Amino acid sequence: MKKAEFRRKIRKTHRWMGVILGIQFLFWTVGGLYFSWSNMDEVHGDHQKAHIHPIGSDIKLVNPQDIIQKIKLKDTVNYIFDIRLIQLLSEPVYQIFYSKEHDRGKKVQLAYATSGELRSPLTKKEATEVAQQNFSDDAKVKNIEYLTTTNGHHEYRESPLPAYAVTFDHPSNTTVYVSSELGTVQKFRNNKWRVFDFLWMLHTMDYQSRDNISNWLLRAFSIFGLLTISTGFILFFVSQRKSKII
Structure with missing residues (x-):
């Protein structure tokens, strides 16, 4: 050539x-x-996260072992993975992660930390209240969606399900995702994050x-x-x- x-x-x-x-x-x-x-911080919505007052140290908590015994009355508990103390609508609540098998089927049970009473996953109303409590700006709720599945392009992908997506009528179009079984906010998603x-x-x-x-x-x-x-x-x-x- x-x-x-x-x-x-x-x-x-x-x-x-x-x-x-x-x-x-x-x-x-x-x-x-x-x-x-x-x-x-703005992309992650950190500036929109409200300050939640921590739980006082003088509180009297139930022994988690007593709660585990209550769980065993309704389900098989062979392994305990984690026990966490959270604040749910101003109440101290235990998250107890357990399973029947070691490597799969992990479950979570919520229980009031002061009484030991087991509680159900969040209702739509409770999840909305949690979202409002954690959102710092004064805005009305525009839409609430209950999610049981997501795909690879969803803004709540690879996060705990089921969950409530609480969208606020706000210039940032922020959606707060609340896990119904965990009882906590998982994600803040706004227009800057979507871009x-x-x-x-x-x-x-x-x-x-x-x-x-x-x-x-x-x-x-x-x-x-x-x-x-x-x-x-x-x-x-x-x-x-x-x-x-x-």
């Missing part, structure tokens, strides 16, 4: 590779600009679950980028003309 023909093919290949890769580079750049210029999440999907090139940075499409484009740079270097050198000797 003649040098001129080889140079022409390299130039054409580099041009088309540059156009294809350039689109993704544009996504990466726009995403990077948004990420670097965004206040992550961030969309750009993050373009950044990682994970169009299924959005968070996998080891997907094959991203790996392929990384190799594609190296090839594009390589053709650029080749084009640079083959395009050089030899200096005339005087």
Whole structure:
């Protein structure tokens, strides 16, 4: 192949590779600009989280072992994974995580920490009250949705279910997600987070679950980028003309 023909093919290949890769580079750049210029506390809704007064140290708590015995009356308890003390609508409540089998079927039981009485998962009304108590701004509730399933693109993906999605009539369009079985707020999602999440999907090139940075499409484009740079270097050198000797 003649040098001129080889140079022409390299130039054409580099041009088309540059156009294809350039689109993704544009996504990466726009995403990077948004990420670097965004206040992550605002993206995560931290500034909208209300301060909840902690439980006083003089409180008298029931022995968790007594509650475990009550759970055994209605269910099989072979393993205890965790016991946590939370505040649910100004009441101290135990979260007791247990299971019948060691490696699967983990369950959670809520119980009032002062009386030892077992309690049911949150109702719609209780979940709404929890969301309102944890949302710092004075806004009305616009919509309430009960979630039992989510997909890879849902803003509450890979989080405890079932849950109530309580959306407020607020300029940020914030939704507070409350786990009915855990009795606690899991996520704050607002418009800034949604833009961030969309750009993050373009950044990682994970169009299924959005968070996998080891997907094959991203790996392929990384190799594609190296090839594009390589053709650029080749084009640079083959395009050089030899200096005339005087």
